[in-house]
Amino acid sequence: MAGITSYGAYVPLWRLSRDAIMKGLRGEKAIRYFDEDSTTMAVAAALDCLKGQDRDAIDGLFYATTTAPYKEKQIATTIAAAADLRQDIITADFSNSLRAGTAALRAALDAVKAGSAKQVLVVASDCRMGAPGTDFEQNGGDGAAAVLVGDSAIAVNVEESHAISRELHDIWRSEGDTYIRAWEDRFAYTTGYRDTVAEAVTSLLQKTNLTPGDFAKIILAPPNPKIMGDLSKKLGIDPKIQVQDTLFDVMGNTGTAFPLMLLVATLEEAKAGDRLLLTSYGNGADVFMLTVTDQIDKIRDRAGIKGNLEKKRIVDDYRTYLQWRELLVFEAQPTPPGGHISATALWRDRSQIFPLHGLKCKSCNSVHFPPQRVCPKCRSKDQFDEVRLSDKKGKIFTFTADYICSRKEAPRVTAVIDFEGGGRMVTIMTDRVLDEIAVEMPVEMSFRKLVTQDGFHNYFWKSMPLRSQSYTKGGDK
Amino acid sequence: MPGIKDRVAVVGMGCTKFGELWDKSDQDLMVESCHEALADAGIDLKEIQAAWLGIQGAETGCSGCRLARALKTDYIPITRVENYCATGIEAFRGGAYAVAAGIYDIVLACGAEKLKDTGATGLTQMGGEPQFGSWVWAPVVAPARFALAATRYFHVYGLTPEEGKRMLAMIAVKNHHNGSLNPRAHFQREITIEQAMNAPMIAWPLGLYDCCGVSDGSAAAIITRPDIARRIKDDYIVVKALGISAGAGTQGVMADDYDFIHIDEIVKSGRMAYEEAGITDPRKEVDIAEVHDCFTITEVLISEDLGFTPRGKYKEDIEAGTFNLGGEVAINADGGLKCFGHPIGASGLRMLFESYLQLRGQAGPRQLKNPRIGVAQNYGGQPGGGISGMAIVGARD
Numbered sequence: 001m002a003g004i005t006s007y008g009a010y011v012p013l014w015r016l017s018r019d020a021i022m023k024g025l026r027g028e029k030a031i032r033y034f035d036e037d038s039t040t041m042a043v044a045a046a047l048d049c050l051k052g053q054d055r056d057a058i059d060g061l062f063y064a065t066t067t068a069p070y071k072e073k074q075i076a077t078t079i080a081a082a083a084d085l086r087q088d089i090i091t092a093d094f095s096n097s098l099r100a101g102t103a104a105l106r107a108a109l110d111a112v113k114a115g116s117a118k119q120v121l122v123v124a125s126d127c128r129m130g131a132p133g134t135d136f137e138q139n140g141g142d143g144a145a146a147v148l149v150g151d152s153a154i155a156v157n158v159e160e161s162h163a164i165s166r167e168l169h170d171i172w173r174s175e176g177d178t179y180i181r182a183w184e185d186r187f188a189y190t191t192g193y194r195d196t197v198a199e200a201v202t203s204l205l206q207k208t209n210l211t212p213g214d215f216a217k218i219i220l221a222p223p224n225p226k227i228m229g230d231l232s233k234k235l236g237i238d239p240k241i242q243v244q245d246t247l248f249d250v251m252g253n254t255g256t257a258f259p260l261m262l263l264v265a266t267l268e269e270a271k272a273g274d275r276l277l278l279t280s281y282g283n284g285a286d287v288f289m290l291t292v293t294d295q296i297d298k299i300r301d302r303a304g305i306k307g308n309l310e311k312k313r314i315v316d317d318y319r320t321y322l323q324w325r326e327l328l329v330f331e332a333q334p335t336p337p338g339g340h341i342s343a344t345a346l347w348r349d350r351s352q353i354f355p356l357h358g359l360k361c362k363s364c365n366s367v368h369f370p371p372q373r374v375c376p377k378c379r380s381k382d383q384f385d386e387v388r389l390s391d392k393k394g395k396i397f398t399f400t401a402d403y404i405c406s407r408k409e410a411p412r413v414t415a416v417i418d419f420e421g422g423g424r425m426v427t428i429m430t431d432r433v434l435d436e437i438a439v440e441m442p443v444e445m446s447f448r449k450l451v452t453q454d455g456f457h458n459y460f461w462k463s464m465p466l467r468s469q470s471y472t473k474g475g476d477k
Numbered sequence: 478m479p480g481i482k483d484r485v486a487v488v489g490m491g492c493t494k495f496g497e498l499w500d501k502s503d504q505d506l507m508v509e510s511c512h513e514a515l516a517d518a519g520i521d522l523k524e525i526q527a528a529w530l531g532i533q534g535a536e537t538g539c540s541g542c543r544l545a546r547a548l549k550t551d552y553i554p555i556t557r558v559e560n561y562c563a564t565g566i567e568a569f570r571g572g573a574y575a576v577a578a579g580i581y582d583i584v585l586a587c588g589a590e591k592l593k594d595t596g597a598t599g600l601t602q603m604g605g606e607p608q609f610g611s612w613v614w615a616p617v618v619a620p621a622r623f624a625l626a627a628t629r630y631f632h633v634y635g636l637t638p639e640e641g642k643r644m645l646a647m648i649a650v651k652n653h654h655n656g657s658l659n660p661r662a663h664f665q666r667e668i669t670i671e672q673a674m675n676a677p678m679i680a681w682p683l684g685l686y687d688c689c690g691v692s693d694g695s696a697a698a699i700i701t702r703p704d705i706a707r708r709i710k711d712d713y714i715v716v717k718a719l720g721i722s723a724g725a726g727t728q729g730v731m732a733d734d735y736d737f738i739h740i741d742e743i744v745k746s747g748r749m750a751y752e753e754a755g756i757t758d759p760r761k762e763v764d765i766a767e768v769h770d771c772f773t774i775t776e777v778l779i780s781e782d783l784g785f786t787p788r789g790k791y792k793e794d795i796e797a798g799t800f801n802l803g804g805e806v807a808i809n810a811d812g813g814l815k816c817f818g819h820p821i822g823a824s825g826l827r828m829l830f831e832s833y834l835q836l837r838g839q840a841g842p843r844q845l846k847n848p849r850i851g852v853a854q855n856y857g858g859q860p861g862g863g864i865s866g867m868a869i870v871g872a873r874d
Contacts, residue, residue, distance in 0.1 A: 400624030
């Protein structure tokens, strides 16, 4: 037995009004903040998915993206470290196709079925770039999804699947390409997307002896909203009733993460017994037949898609978007962006940097950060337990806003925060609006990119105003 | 422990004009301040038996040779010291203790800094390990470090941002007034409360006029024993106390019981020095205090930490004029870091230079009436984990 036992998602807080791209365009798309990339979004989705789960019981992490910050260096390990997973686990990156997310899902299901792992976390994240003025720019969005695959407490059974491998040059990005390239869209969308997905669905229906009408929801993740009607017609389904909302108006196509994000959105509304059809396309197609179990009600307290989409800030200024995307780059910054590149310091300090571990003194019980050999309170030496602070909420003790830092960020808000349960930390704040910041404001932590130098990316935790407040059961005071 | 009280004297001092001295190197500035000090003492460079050079700079790997090469000393011992922004007092301290220990008769302490060769408006990143945290994540820049204290001070004492900023603006106005009376100061222009309050923001709530000058400059002192001083000149001054405290961070950003509105190492260095000098009521006994006003809020914290005003009462006192020239304790009579400027290694000795002038009646338009005790308080680093240096000097008996 193998199935989905938990889900999570992440959509950046910021949405670019499409009207800012071109007057009259409708809706908005989710865009990463300047300090986010596919890796940081993946961490956020993974943590959403791990809510209430025993992190020490996870045996593997499979990560899918086409926008990895590295060509050589695994990202799954970064996500696993930030998620505070064990080190004796299997990790792998899946890439080079928008189908990589479902490829990772299939690999995880196979691993659990084969017994080489009991639980594997599958994460998919993308922040692709369409060239200014293209459909890709208008329709693309940034986001991430995560599903946990396990052999017990299954919320979604994977009953059957089918895959097609298709060597076809419709969209691509080569070494050094910033933007998505594509062949003529009439070819790419019909012979490529429409026909391949239709063929895979048809094969699955034959295998299962079902008709499209037997599914409560069909998840299509098309490259643009226009092709939806065409594909629905070919499959003989009503796009308005049976097809899961593709969220183009509020989020956009999030690449590798898109099918899994739409799956999460579907599961948020699904009832026990619902039969679902998940489709995914990219140099071929993956289709899965899923059934929802009554376990689904036990994993509802996620931010998921709904919680993430609810809280948003609109960017109506195209220049800001270009700056965050590093398409509009300023000259050298007046002050260093914070942090230095040092592989050895990163290694030495890994427990404070990735899972944000502070120390709790065994003698006086006080918590401190960053870890010290000698307790700052009672001065006992080397008598500590590590405690994870990344999932603790906190409150602002004092703050300042630095106007002389990089123009991309100015003003940079530095906040001293006190964690629930003890411990204080000096943080940079993210996803914040300056006028709303005050002493005592509740905050939570978010894994972000600090600085990139010579192709080396430094990540660390920042604090941000509570985003989870609206969907955490019981709420926060 | 006999302590340092009355055991060493200062017989000569020099101080360059501070500012953006584009046409001068740090060694040019060392030559100026040291030769002024030698001329003031009326002695020859050959009589200097050892020297201490305080310089911080962006340049680590610097040594005493920098001063030796500038002055062309004759292969005497020269020690280079660095202790954050309290480097100037540290250089003075080294020389004073060597004389008190009886190792040398006459020594030189020089502080110098050339900050304006980097192309940066503020300070650039210093070399070496970060003061706090890991290399990998951001250390907090200087204005932000102290701005965190300002936000908290306003919160704790119930000041609206407007009231808080007005209190800080009064400090900038006072120090600019004092600087306008000082031809060696970097900034010599008076400003208004409104100018200070409406200035461009640097690190909320600190605006441009809440931040000290980033300057080039040098200051120097010639230190000897009182019995030798008497032979050199009549109006020498004596050292009453020296104190330095290195913050361990146990009351700083790591400690969740730290209040952010006092700085422990400043309190400790103050206690150390007051005890040595025999001062029990600083507000009454200290006539002039040059304190480390790197930011206006720092002057507030230091004034409370050193007992010039009770906790939370700085606002009342600045409004009452307590810290003006002619007030109960003249604080930063020479313009302070705010207006005299802050060439890091030189600042501690620049502070002593004002007491040296004031105690000898040579401070011109800033001259106080018959001052007897002067304090120089020099600070650097991250509050709670920084260095505070104190020197107390007095007129000769």
